[in-house]
Amino acid sequence: MSKNINRKEFLKKTTALGLGAAIYPRFKSNIKDKDKVRIGFIGTGLRGQWLLDLASKRDDVLIPAICDIDNQMIERTLKILKRNNKDTPEIYKNGDEDFINLVNRDDIDAVIVATPWEWHHPMAVAAMKSGKHVGLEVPAAITVEECWDLVNVSEQTSMECMILENVCYYRPAMALLNMVREGAFGELLHCQCGYQHDLREVKFNDGKQAYGGGVEFGEKGFSESEWRTQHSIERNGDLYPTHGVGPISAMLNINRGNKFEYLTSTATKSRGLHNYILKHGGEAHPNSNIDFKLGDIVTTVIKCYNGETIVVSHDTNNPRPYSLNFRVQGTKGIWMGDNYSIYLEDKSPKPHEWEPFDGYLQKYDHSLWKDFENDADGAGHGGIDFFIMRAFIESIKRGVKPPLDVYDAVSMSVISPLSEKSIANGSSSIEFPDFTRGAWKNNKPIFGVSDL
């Protein structure tokens, strides 16, 4: 779904069409004995193509169907499939609702959804209700109600909704997860993370290239700018928390012995996007009149049930080096991403002084990375996309729970609407829903534990 389509319009239509639970057969696909997983791809924009390329390189994946409404993107996708020696898939491109026909096929086991954010929830729900497991791009949903809906439908249909949060597989983060679990940091106290990425050339382009070259977006834009930029106009909150919170959630056992309790969010004024339009489009450009609601830097502080705190930063509208703002701190030491250094009491060579992290990365390298380093090479974002795709496919093949489940999907994603609410109320403290309905008390960690 590369176009910025009107989802409210769609929801009205689908309600009119009676696309409720009734018309989706609630069967559970069982492919334990099969050698191949059959995946339908909804959304074949640049991210969808990338994921599809990774999937279609695998011998154990069939791709019977794809769906998008952008012909150019479909053409590119077909070339990728051909290059990877896959059969030509059936194509669903007949408007906003055609994905329903894809998810209703009986020759697919799962779908991967890589569409604009506002479509993640309805597509995942439709797929699960049709008995398909879902691999869902981040964020899983953009409202609290949508989050609950994903949980309810996953529970009702017994279909998995795995969030494709690739940064969980970031090599240093997995080494740190090993260290945390081995107690190297003692008892965890405080973590930091975030999405600090100058996205101005993602949010604006010339309508032809994906990144920069102009100040267009929406109907005149291309690729992500067609839909992503609109969120910066309409919403003020942490719009993109999962890349930071994903790895930290695993370290803090969120939903598995721990949970997010409440958060506060505080936003700066909004300057960066307007400034970019002025600089590259001039005052006369019609976009120079747009009022962006998104504060340039949004700081969220989360308190966890077990007493830890997390600072989450969202910072996408101004010049800055890329950083996921990582920090992991416990009673025995601290690691920081920005200086890529660590300090462990009684272990680091000099008291009160940082030492380089490299030696620890080697020592605590996660077994997944040791085993699949060569496969991951070149798979995108430093190899992490290989692991997230492998985990999704293998969990379906084996009929086991994926390492990131629907509760992870929503506990990470719900930060966005909660932070919007906090900011709208003068940084008031907002409680997290307990999507596990108490099961977090007994759930055991899954991410990084198995070989997925």
Place this chain on the structure above:
Amino acid sequence: MSKNINRKEFLKKTTALGLGAAIYPRFKSNIKDKDKVRIGFIGTGLRGQWLLDLASKRDDVLIPAICDIDNQMIERTLKILKRNNKDTPEIYKNGDEDFINLVNRDDIDAVIVATPWEWHHPMAVAAMKSGKHVGLEVPAAITVEECWDLVNVSEQTSMECMILENVCYYRPAMALLNMVREGAFGELLHCQCGYQHDLREVKFNDGKQAYGGGVEFGEKGFSESEWRTQHSIERNGDLYPTHGVGPISAMLNINRGNKFEYLTSTATKSRGLHNYILKHGGEAHPNSNIDFKLGDIVTTVIKCYNGETIVVSHDTNNPRPYSLNFRVQGTKGIWMGDNYSIYLEDKSPKPHEWEPFDGYLQKYDHSLWKDFENDADGAGHGGIDFFIMRAFIESIKRGVKPPLDVYDAVSMSVISPLSEKSIANGSSSIEFPDFTRGAWKNNKPIFGVSDL
């Protein structure tokens, strides 16, 4: 005041003694034509001795009187004065109230207060009411009411209450202040700062040495541990915000065209101090039963009137390298302390990549540092103590406003009680009082502007 004396007790007594405004003559000392400033020192612990050493090295300073209740500290102080060829001062050591007799002398122009935090407010108030200017160690006060009191008394008596916030003179911070004022960062959006300093060997010692060697504090401790540790038992909040917020306040023109609007604070659980006692004193040590209220890491987020945000970190109870957590970010670029790097759009050599800060420090070095580099050498904390002492003394000699005034003192210090209130109320959003009563709208920046 090196002993952990009971301030509530004192307040009761002073009320009984009738130490109200009436007994303090409200004159304004006028020493514009004098060559020398006469300073009384209240508090001659290790910090007081250090400040007194700096002051007594100056030819333009006389020290007619000192006050403490610890004989050992007084003896050390007398040696310092002798070494610096100053006359032997009159000594006030006759109990908690003897400082009143010091401030009532008619041969001193100002006092410097370097006592336990809980004594800063009553001593500063007494001194101003006796017509003495005050150089006050940080924090200036520990409750909202005390902050108002300092403002009211300073306004009523026309006496200055300068906060001795030395980190304002940190060389990179002053260079950054120059850069901010020249527009190098564009419009400021977001800053970070804090006090991240493993103080476990300050909060605990063996009662003989100032730092470490045991797990004693209070009556059995020595130096800061005698009184500072008690705050970690009784209070949960950012206990020590001024070192971080001082320099950032100058950059953001706080009280001078801008102001703090509201804050939220979130604290982790408390582990570090208890762990330290267990590790170094054993489970049988009586201090192992103490319940420390202070969360190990306290994160405060401040929203400013002009739309900027500030993250303030307080992190003093666990192993970590020292860091003031500095970050300065605007529409044109960002500086970070932890990697000591900067990125400025269209200026840094590579897009999206940090470059070292050193060249900028040279280019934007503040004129104060250029002029007084040699004098500052060895003056403590990298030279910054020289500047804060010089500013206090010179402002009195010249009869001009000090570069950090009573409004700075309280706007920085009030973060502590407000953060305590926020934490006690589940991280609720707490408004700042406007101590300037609206004058912030028209006040002009003073710090780093003059040659003080």
